Amino acid sequence: MEKVALIGSGNWGSAVAKIVGRNVVKFDHFDRNVKMWVFEEKINGQNLTEIINTKHENVKYLPGIQLPENIIACPDLLETCRDATMLIFVVPHQFVTSICKQLKGKIPANCKAISLIKGIDVNENGFRLITDMIQDSLGIRTCVLSGANIANEVAEERFCETTIGYRDRSDGELFKQIFHTPTFRVNIVEDVNGVELCGALKNIIAVGGGLVDGLKLGDNTKAAIIRIGLYEMRKFSQMFYKGVRDETFFESCGVADLITTCAGGRNRKVAEAHVLTGKPFDQLEQEMLNGQKLQGTSTAKDMYDILSKKNLCHEFPLMTAIYRICYENLPPITIVQDI
Ligand SMILES: NC(=O)c1ccc[n+]([C@@H]2O[C@H](COP(=O)([O-])OP(=O)(O)OC[C@H]3O[C@@H](n4cnc5c(N)ncnc54)[C@H](O)[C@@H]3O)[C@@H](O)[C@H]2O)c1
Numbered sequence: 001m002e003k004v005a006l007i008g009s010g011n012w013g014s015a016v017a018k019i020v021g022r023n024v025v026k027f028d029h030f031d032r033n034v035k036m037w038v039f040e041e042k043i044n045g046q047n048l049t050e051i052i053n054t055k056h057e058n059v060k061y062l063p064g065i066q067l068p069e070n071i072i073a074c075p076d077l078l079e080t081c082r083d084a085t086m087l088i089f090v091v092p093h094q095f096v097t098s099i100c101k102q103l104k105g106k107i108p109a110n111c112k113a114i115s116l117i118k119g120i121d122v123n124e125n126g127f128r129l130i131t132d133m134i135q136d137s138l139g140i141r142t143c144v145l146s147g148a149n150i151a152n153e154v155a156e157e158r159f160c161e162t163t164i165g166y167r168d169r170s171d172g173e174l175f176k177q178i179f180h181t182p183t184f185r186v187n188i189v190e191d192v193n194g195v196e197l198c199g200a201l202k203n204i205i206a207v208g209g210g211l212v213d214g215l216k217l218g219d220n221t222k223a224a225i226i227r228i229g230l231y232e233m234r235k236f237s238q239m240f241y242k243g244v245r246d247e248t249f250f251e252s253c254g255v256a257d258l259i260t261t262c263a264g265g266r267n268r269k270v271a272e273a274h275v276l277t278g279k280p281f282d283q284l285e286q287e288m289l290n291g292q293k294l295q296g297t298s299t300a301k302d303m304y305d306i307l308s309k310k311n312l313c314h315e316f317p318l319m320t321a322i323y324r325i326c327y328e329n330l331p332p333i334t335i336v337q338d339i
């Protein structure tokens with residue numbers, strides 16, 4: 001019997017909880033109850049976990065969407081994961097290190113994981129993919145899921161696709177069972193690194209998409225940013241991870257996610273507001289996202305740290321320009337002057 005646990009309950013975590021809660025009851029080999037770890041907070045004096053478990057709605061991060069009653073919100077990370085055999089990591093990437101530290105040695109040996117996180121981990125020793133962090137620190141095989149998946153649209157059951165990257169095909173197929181629905185179509189591919197890098201790097205390009213929207217440069221410019229962005233994403237991925245496949249960039253995790261995120265994502269929205277108001281990104285994140293996290297600016301910084309250390313900035317002019325606009329106060333128009 002497989003037992004699924006969700007680590008995270010933000011906008012995407014809650015949308016995914018709706019899918020997973022409904023899917024596990026369709027198969028005999030899944031336990032029907034799914035615990036979901038919630039980073040506890042008070043909403044009008046009441047714990048968010050209590051609200052989710054009574055109202056069956058995450059009123060802060062996914063308001064208006066009913067969650068299945070077999071999704072059980074839990075404020076204790078170890079309690080959530082203690083007897084799980086399938087872990088779904090769906091938190092902003094900056095929190096993964098601390099979560100893995102807490103889980104080390106505390107989860108069953110037969111556990112498998114999947115990361116729905118779009119970001120990379122950079123420290124003084126270099127950078128790591130989130131799936132590698134989870135796999136190395138917990139000693140469990142880890143897949144990745146990434147695609148053109150704006151959480152609210154997925155939660156409203158509007159048709160879309162997504163991509164699961166696996167190392168072991170049986171893991172890919174098992175995870176597909178808990179995610180695939182007629183309106184959330186899953187394709188599985190044997191390219192964990194490629195799928196994950198697409199999801200992480202597209203957040204930087206989404207900031208670029210928002211900058212050109214704020215500058216009102218029009219659709220041709222936006223298309224150019226998307227094309228150059230896709231080119232730099234593939235170049236970086238294949239430069240650092242030799243097995244990354246060209247075909248992965250044609251999956252939902254690749255070109256489709258880039259289009260969606262440059263059209264309707266949070267990174268795009270906040271970057272546009274940065275141009276229109278002149279306010280810094282961290283202030284706009286606070287003002288506009290109601291506790292949700294922006295990933296694109298911090299990933300742009302992470303990328304710049306990697307590229308500058310390796311003297312490669314000139315090979316990635318778009319990502320470098322986006323970093324400089326976000327962190328060195330360069331005027332937004334330099335996005336089209338420096339590429
Ligand atoms: N929202 C989307 O449309 C979407 C879609 C696909 C992928 N993703 C990716 O999914 C991942 C999770 O994003 P999200 O949208 O679910 O989150 P979010 O930005 O909506 O919410 C932030 C979450 O972080 C939690 N949090 C705050 N402080 C914390 C701490 N110290 N430790 C642990 N958790 C803390 C909050 O409680 C909240 O659940 C990200 O990597 C994101 O890029 C998001």
Ligand SMILES: O=P(O)(O)OC[C@H](O)CO
Nearest residue numbers: 147148149150265266267
């Ligand atoms: O809202 P964003 O910019 O974090 O993007 C959300 C998803 O990653 C789109 O697939």
